[in-house]
Amino acid sequence: MNSMSTSFLLLSLGSLIFLITALPLAFGKVKPNRFYGVRIKLTFSNKQQWYRINKIYGWAMTFSVIAFFSVTHLMNTWQDAQYEVLNLILFVAQVMVPTLVVVFFVYRSGKEK
Incomplete structure (x- = not known):
């Protein structure tokens, strides 16, 4: 039986941190702020946009x-x-995909106006 590689262990730790920080956003528990x-600009324009975009992310x-x-x-x-x-x-894809999803939704929101 092989042991877990050190790099995978570190990437897993990073992934779990992403998950822990993503869940409150997904459930709409994070109020508008400048840190998290x-x-x-769009998310600061109104609370509805803040919660919508952060939920998607x-x-x-x-x-x-x-x-x-x-x-x-x-x-x-x-x-x-x-x-x-x-x-x-x-791991990099794990970070990029949610970012690209948000960019897509923000871009689409601008097109609908």
């Missing part, structure tokens, strides 16, 4: 974290250091 959440990040753990488990990349680069790519 998606902080762009929170759920997208939650699903990305679940996907990260699912893919690494299904592909068994967590057990071997030879997969460090692949795990890192999956």
Whole structure:
């Protein structure tokens, strides 16, 4: 039985931190502020936009974290250091996907006006 690679352990810790910070956003528990959440001009324009955009981001990040753990488990990349680069790519994708989802929704919101 192989032990978990150190890099995967660190990436997993980062993923869990993302999950812990994403869930309050997904459930609309974070009030508008300048430190935590998606902080762009649109989200500061009104509270409804703040909660809408941050909910989208929170759920997208939650699903990305679940996907990260699912893919690494299904592909068994967590057990071997030879997969460090692949795990890192999956981790970066986990961060990029929710960001791109929010960019898409913000762009689409601007088009609807």
